[in-house]
Every structure is written in structure tokens, then in C-alpha cells.
Amino acid sequence: MPFEPITIPDIIRDRIQTATSTSVSGYLGGIDKSDIPYMYHHLKKGCILNLHSINSNDRHLLFGVNYGSFRLGTLNSAMARKIQELQLSGKIYRLTIAEVVKEKYMPPTAIIVELECENDFLADVA
Secondary structure (H helix, E strand, C coil), rough: CCCCCCCCCCHHHHHCCCCCCCEEEECCEEEHHCCCCHHHHHHCCCCCCEEEEEEEEEEEEEEEEEEEEEEEEECCCCHHHHHHHHHHHCCEEEEEEEEECCCCCCCCEEEEEEEEEEECCCHHCC
């Protein structure tokens, strides 16, 4: 019995197109000591962020997050562990802004970032 054709809303269609990627969201820490007051008007949902590791004894304890040359803050420990796993396995990942929490005309009070990486489920099965 064939399936009946249906219309798919845009929100669901976006999820279907990115079904081969996994994403994890979390808050940035340390934004009160960052460069956000100087450049917050550039931050929008979907902006790609840069990571740099803060090393101690050959271990990545923290990951700093930058937008261009501006320091935004640090990642939480759960996301830092996930990035370590992705780096060790050689997977490609991307860190983007999921949401900027702020009042109008004021600097952000919180930034939620999203870590996206590709799944290998299809490659493992095939």
C-alpha cells in the first residue's frame, strides 16, 4: 500500500534535510568578561564561531569561543567533552549561535550556541 502524498511544513522540512547531523546546544560561560559590549550588534542566529583550546598538561580543559578576533566566552564542560570526542574521531563539526538573549538596545545577557556534527550511521550500515 503506497503512502498518501502530504504537504510538509517548512520547520519539519528543515529537520528532514539535516537529519544526517547531530546537534547539541548549551550556554556560553564567561560572557561578562568578554568583548561582547564592543560588538554585540554583529551577533545573529546562525553566525559561525571559532574555537580555540585552553590547554593544561596536554589536555583540553576549556574551549574559548571567538567571533572573528573578538572573545565571546567559554563552552560548558559537556560541550567541551563532545568536541574532544569529535576531534579524536576526526569528525567535522561546526559551532554556531542558536540564540542571543538580550533586551532591546542592550548587550546580551546570555548566548546559546549549537554544536553540529555529521553522523556516520549511513556509512556504517553501507
